[in-house]
Amino acid sequence: MDHGAADGLLYFLKYPLLILIYLFVLAALRIAWRSLDKIDISGRTAHREPEAPKVLGVQSGAVSAAKRAESESQIVSAVGGSGSSASLSGAEGVRRKRNTRDMETGRLESVSRNLSREDGRQDMKRGDSEGYTVPGGEQSRAAVHRTGAQSSVESSPDFVISEMPTASEIPAAGGRFYIEVLNSPEPMEKRIELEKELVFGRGKDCAVILNDKFVSSRHARIILGPLGPILEDLSSRNGTLCNERLLEAPEVLQDGDKFALGDYIFRCRREA
Amino acid sequence: MDVKERIRRLAYIYLALFFVPLLGVSRYAFFECDEYANHRDNHYNMTAPALRGSILDCHFRPMAYMHRSARVYPLGEAAAPLLGYYSRIYGEAGLESALNKKLLGNPIPRDPWAAYKIWKKGGRKGDDIVLTVDSDLQKKAFEALGGYKGAAAVMSVRDGSLLALASAPSYNPEEKLLEENWEEISRDEEAARLLNRSIQGLYPPGSTFKVLIMSGCLEDGFVSANESFNCEGKDLVVNFVLNCSAVHGKVSLKEALGYSCNVAFGRMGLRMQMEGIRKWMRAFRMDDPLKDVPGAAQAVLPTVDTSSAPAETAIGQGDTLVSPLHMARIAAVIANKGLDVEPHLLREQLSGSDAVWRYEPEKAQRVISKKNAALVAEAMEFTVREGTGMAAYIPGVRVAGKTGSAENPHGKVHAWFIGYAPAEDPKVAVSVILENAGGGGKFAAPVAREIMKAALELPEFKSGKK
């Protein structure tokens, strides 16, 4: 019954053969591991800088200028905001990003289709460039016109400052605060300047429009107070996290504090 | 994204875990292979022993068969020396050894189609062997031996089939007990349990030999039917005194046998001389290799050639050695009116339900003439009726026989009895020896009586068919 003791050559070879079989399976394992290794999982998150050099065939100069303009644009201007140079109103900010991208391909329709189909979540196209590329600043402005830029000013009446005691427009305690975007499911500005008040939410009239199912239409807001930015949850359905804890009451943010809404994670920073 | 990183990490672990079943398989298939391959309950081993063929008696009742991976012997001790044992550790003995090849079955075929056929048939099974032995008789014969060391051989007169071959002391052939008692069983030379004394035990025949002497003398004309002898209790033979058991006075040939007169037979022996004796031993096929009785020993013909040897040999002493089977055969010759039928033990070999071999009897050979056989038969009947063998008498049955008390260097005389019944239409021939038991008439004859009685009760004799 002991096949290992079969006569002849097999008897002497039985151990080496067993080792050989083990090696064969281990080789398969190694191939498997290697194939997993090779997969690039860094993903397309907002962590990444929109990198101008990636764009082919566009003058870097113009691009970077345009892009910088965009990235520096305040997504939200608190009240009647003429923001910075590119003057893209915040309400449109995120969505325009997408539109801008589609400007490149000249296919607005596909985007709207994408939008309707995926219910607001962006279909990540493989092989595309980052999408931040803008052939030229011209087009972005054209986009503004074409899509009928709405100034967030019109919606500003919604952003009535609550009964929070302070309404000072000057950031307290020296240095300007801004919001850093650490994680977002879709590309957006990495940096949000803090003006008097920022409302985060899904609604079109929010200063920071977040396209996430789990973000309420008016989810949370940050108000500049004497001690610093104050984060307040606006009775959202899924809550706001602040430093890994659920936000119960409005809280003063320090430099480096993290807060999250849905899939979005932000960090409050102070500019030195 | 850290999520994907963790997914990948887990993926490594999952994939690596697939190597473990390979280790699990190789543990049983390679490293611990022998331990499980030779496991008691492993059905693969059963394809050797468990599908080992059975040994059946003449009525197809099993005497040895496989159950799971162990050999079962329904008769236990009663048939152990005959059947032997089958043990994983100790191998085979007895018939299990002699018939081993037949019982084992076919080797593993390499061709998958044949393999499947065999598999379908229920595995590789060895052939079954059908013996001529009757289980009931075997058991009774063994029981009849009682506590004595000895043997009994029962033969069917007409066709020579051996109906029982009992031997004592015996042992339990069941594997577990065999292992437990192995030391005792194998080393005890005095008990010699493994020996099948009925066919392998060689003893001085004692007075039972006189049947042969008488037959030979009659046939050769050294003695005539109506001759008589004068027994004075002892006789001077050349240079030693031959003692008789009693002073018989004037005895006829019949009476000489009946009372077992040493003097008479001593003289007959001297007439035959060693040459004659040896010749008649051969005539009675005592040197027959007995190929149909596996394991049987051949008789030892006397080699001593002194001038007094014939007398001694004629009364069954000297250096003659015979087995109970030989003596039963002699009785059978007389019972058969002078015809010798070859004793055989194996009847058929069955593969599944088809007989692949059957015993083909050889033609009976005439050893002595009908007339002389009748004379000896009469004398043997007289022995049981009025002579030394009265203890073998069965009410209502005419029994013929001869007693013997063989002197031997080991102690008391061996008790012998050979005979057949019923005398008018002999069916069974029996031969019994009880080692160192004492007088044949006293000790062996009753045993033979019991055995013959039981034998005549067998269905094949009662209903009249053989």
Place this chain on the structure above:
Amino acid sequence: MRSTAASGAVLMGIVTVILAYGGWALSFIVPSGRDVWLPLEYAGLIAFSAWIAWGALALCYRNGNHNILPLTMFIITVAWLETYRLGFSTEDFSQGPRQAVFIAAGLALFLAVVVCLRDYRILEDYKYIFLILALLIQISVMLFGMRINGATLWVDIGGHSFQPFEFTRILLVFFLASYLRQFRGWLRMDLISENWRLPHRAFIMLGLGMAAAEILLVVQRDLGMALLLFGIFVSLFYAVTNRKDILALAFGLSSVGAYFCWRIYPHVQERVSNWLDPFVAFDGSGYQICQAIFSLANAGLDGTGLGLGGAAYIPAVVNDFTFVAIAEEFGIMGAGALLAGMILLFAECFGISLRVKDEFGSILAAGLVYMLAWQSLINLLGVTKVLPMTGVALPFVSAGGTSMLSCFAVLALLWRIDISDTPLKKTKRIRRADGASGTERALEAENGR
């Protein structure tokens, strides 16, 4: 491995060769009086359906993973040959053909799911529905199902008995994936918040849902599936939230639970004692695993050869122990080859999970692969006595319609997730407004430059 049409075609070719040779080899051991070429015919059916499925996918979805289906077919094929052969010994001559039909049906289901399920992301919307549906199905099986071997797992529909859990577990994976994704942040919080309040409802929902499912399974005596669910949960939870403390808690609780199961359920005690020393109960419950061990002892390096093994002595061999039969007849070499095939297949599947850009897709794919892989491992380890036997079937290998169909459904789902980055439309050729033509993707890419 790089997945190209060429590599896929090579693998399909190997599978075809195996099918052809195997079918021919089977013809030698067909019992007398039966059609000798039937196995080869069914092998042809399998090959035909496999090529059609693979070809359709390769043509219509150029960007898909072309290695997955061939690797799966490799495993299926080897298992099918063995299943067919075992049918001869157990006198169930329809076993092989039946399994071949299931395989073909599975391939058809695969294509159907791939075509019909356009966007897997809708699954994320129905997470609670899935959970409740799964629980309801389990409860109804428990109440109305058939009792087999002390476990109420089967439902009799139209004369066929099948195990609904094969499908409900997929629903549970949907639930888990979407739930974990949504509440990922919350689940990263402390379990008990600072004010000693109750844990966030994220934990509660998840805990209750999982506990309900597990308890149902345990009550139904299907401990193998309970273990499977636990494994999926632990893997996904760790992957998404990296909360080692919660995991420790989960392990602790389930160890306690497992201990109680062992105390309460005699058949669990049976399983454990059979795992430790099966020969004690050789005449009873340990018989199956003992026979498996004997079969393995008979295996040797190169096996006994098709048809010469004694795996038929294992009761119900084709349900869970097909691997042992394969190991016996094809030796350690064959077992190693099969395991290597599984490793490569699951590597490809994990690759899908890692490549998908969408987070939900990634988690869902990971969950599904964990499910298949962990189930395979539970079976393989149980059958080689590394773990106690749990009665879990080996995906794609074990005979049985529900198992095969549900595994193909999962595979189709994985495939769909894989190619979701490039929807079908993008490979169609279109004509753009300004006169350029080409596939959508090509045009987009063009404009991107």
